[in-house]
Amino acid sequence: MNELDDLKRALAKIHMTLKTDLTGIEEIMNEVLDIGKSFGLNPERRVEGYALTPSHQAAVIGLPHLRVAQINDLIMVWIRAPYALDEERCRLLGLDAEQLYQKLSYAAREIAEILKKYSKESEFLQISLP
16 A cells, blocks of 8 residues: 555545535535635536535546535535546646645535534434545
């Protein structure tokens, strides 16, 4: 095992689910997307919600990124392709694997705080972070 493998395993542990009232879900989604932007992660529309990725190219070459989905009254957040964290592909975009890991994990921690804030009025909250 090496340090890169440890980072991949840590990213794979990031999962969050909030079941909340539909009336406030748009506000929560906006706050989550704003947090992503504050960490240099650009929201790109996906069928189920958004990909929060450092660039469109990062998503195209398959680097890990945060996914944020809204399905009815659920907001779910997870890392897409955690085991695709790769030093070579990161370098193509002017990043290194540690930098990408930090962006994703710090953003995930802040998103967890937002979900916790709204959990008081919500039905269910589950958070898994490394």
